[in-house]
Amino acid sequence: MKTVVIEQYVDLGRVRFVSRHFPFLGPESDRAAESAECAGEQGRFEEYSELLLANQQSNRNAGGFSDAKLVALARFDGLDEIVFETCLLEGRYVSNVEDDLAAAAEWGVRGTPSVFINGEFISPADLSTVLAALDRALAVSEPN
Amino acid sequence: MRTMRISLALTSRPRARINFAMAFLILLAATACNPESPLPLEGPDRHALGPADASVTLVAFDDYQ
Numbered sequence: 604m605k606t607v608v609i610e611q612y613v614d615l616g617r618v619r620f621v622s623r624h625f626p627f628l629g630p631e632s633d634r635a636a637e638s639a640e641c642a643g644e645q646g647r648f649e650e651y652s653e654l655l656l657a658n659q660q661s662n663r664n665a666g667g668f669s670d671a672k673l674v675a676l677a678r679f680d681g682l683d684e685i686v687f688e689t690c691l692l693e694g695r696y697v698s699n700v701e702d703d704l705a706a707a708a709e710w711g712v713r714g715t716p717s718v719f720i721n722g723e724f725i726s727p728a729d730l731s732t733v734l735a736a737l738d739r740a741l742a743v744s745e746p747n
Numbered sequence: 748m749r750t751m752r753i754s755l756a757l758t759s760r761p762r763a764r765i766n767f768a769m770a771f772l773i774l775l776a777a778t779a780c781n782p783e784s785p786l787p788l789e790g791p792d793r794h795a796l797g798p799a800d801a802s803v804t805l806v807a808f809d810d811y812q
Contacts, residue, residue, distance in 0.1 A: 608805060609796060618805055619797040621789050625808035635811035640793075648794050655811040663812050699793065706786040707808050717808040719788055728807075737803060744802035 604716065604730045612737055617745070622652070624703040625715050631668035633700060638673040638687075640696030645682050654680055 605620070612618035624639075626632030635655050642651030654676050660667030670691060677687040690696070710719065718728040718736075725736045788806050789795075 605807065612803075613797040616798050617801060618803045619795055619799065619801040621792060621804060621806045622794040622796075623790055623806060623808050624810075626810050626812075628810050628812040632810050632812045639811070643794060649796070652811070659812060668812065702786075703790065703808070706788065706790055709786045710788055712808045715808060715810040719806040721803055722788055733805075737805065740803045 604718075604728070604733055607730060608733065608737070611734075612741075617741060618737060622648075623706065624700050625707045625712055625717065626700060626704070627715070629664040631664045631666075633697075634670060634673060634691070635668040636700045636703075637694065637696050638668075638677070638691055640699055641687050641690035642677060642680065642682060644690055644695075645686065647680055647682055651677065651680050651682070 605622075608618065608620060613620045624636040626636040639648055639652050639655060642648055655668070658667070658672075658676060666672065670688075673691060674684060674688050678684050707717070711724065716728045718725040718733055720733075720736050720740050723736070723740075725733055789804060792799075
């Protein structure tokens with residue numbers, strides 16, 4: 604969904620896309636979210652996020668996103684491994700992830716993906732529903 | 748007549764003070780009881796793509812697992 608929205612709306616300058624964390628599936632969800640923040644420290648948040656999504660495992664919290672795997676993905680992505688690992692071990696972005704979780708709780712997020720367009724909760728968050736909602740929002744904001 | 752006006756003014760002053768104090772206390776209580784304003788949906792925009800002044804903003808919460 605994100606890729607299509609970015610290609611068809613964000614890259615054309617019509618929509619702003621904000622990514623936030625909602626790690627609710629266990630400890631490896633937390634670590635994956637923190638690791639994405641660490642990648643962001645090196646300017647590779649989007650690229651590393653895509654790597655994480657491409658490496659999702661069917662068995663959750665079974666080592667698929669262990670610290671060692673996360674560091675290996677960082678290495679694969681060309682990140683500075685030492686800087687990345689230090690960031691992860693220090694838990695440098697734990698509070699950022701917690702901030703996202705707190706905001707999600709306030710806005711009634713229960714699962715993922717959860718999508719809001721101009722503050723309106725979009726459900727279900729499948730591609731066709733999200734694209735239709737974007738078109739409606741744009742029709743209001745860009746009437747001509 | 749003048750004496751009466753003065754006495755009225757004098758008696759009304761404490762009442763005005765009481766009213767002011769009451770209003771202040773009510774305002775204080777209302778502020779204390781008010782729930783905090785909700786956390787902003789967009790947050791600090793750490794990971795935002797697209798123009799900051801876009802008329803449409805999509806916020807996506809996701810889990811990598």
